[in-house]
């Protein structure tokens with residue numbers, strides 16, 4: 240901290256019980272504000288031996304399990320202490336992580352020894368990474384509910400152009416107003432949101448990012464190919480119902496654009 244001038248990189252470790260999304264939101268500032276600091280990515284370290292137990296712990300009053308929340312919000316997870324579990328246990332924890340967050344990259348380590356190039360400079364929120372994100376989103380699958388009251392990943396693709404205003408309203412209703420409910424009437428809560436979307440009249444792909452109640456839409460350098468515009472969206476959160484979400488999306492955001 241005595242170094243003069245700029246820092247190369249700031250690694251912030253939260254306490255084990257913290258919600259990293261809330262901390263990350265503070266650093267996720269608008270590029271237009273010209274800040275020297277940008278949010279590179281969120282990393283969650285998981286204990287291979289006790290991680291599964293922590294993930295399945297039921298919280299009082301239906302609160303979200305913090306371990307699941309920390310995985311939901313992460314861009315990268317490191318399953319550490321792999322020497323303390325057998326292959327089957329390791330596969331179980333891997334599957335549990337994947338069931339919460341279908342997008343997250345998983346590394347495995349002992350004594351947290353990892354290749355730093357895999358942990359630093361993730362550029363997870365960077366719109367110049369648009370092409371890379373589009374490819375990754377293509378591979379994301381819906382996760383199967385693994386744990387009770389679990390957080391899970393829902394993904395869908397919709398072809399066509401979207402109306403930008405309608406998309407903003409849809410996201411605000413989802414993230415801020417919590418207006419969408421599942422079949423049981425529970426409000427859908429999104430913890431992390433990623434997407435590549437197409438706006439009518441715009442040649443470039445647009446990247447959608449969300450952490451908790453913050454979201455951002457940024458044009459990427461990536462151009463759409465002729466006549467092939469497929470919006471890809473990934474939602475990670477609680478009480479998510481894919482069919483309801485997709486129906487709402489199509490009727491509010493896509494058809495609105497078509498009607499214009």
Ligand SMILES: Nc1nc2c(ncn2[C@@H]2O[C@H](COP(=O)(O)OP(=O)(O)OP(=O)(O)O)[C@@H](O)[C@H]2O)c(=O)[nH]1
Nearest residue numbers: 254255284286319320321322323348349350351352
């Ligand atoms: N067997 C084994 N032990 C490990 C490994 N990594 C760390 N430890 C040991 O686990 C003990 C606790 O370390 P951690 O679990 O990393 O502690 P921590 O997560 O920093 O603790 P908090 O930040 O307080 O949550 C220490 O004695 C470490 O030496 C590993 O890969 N294998």
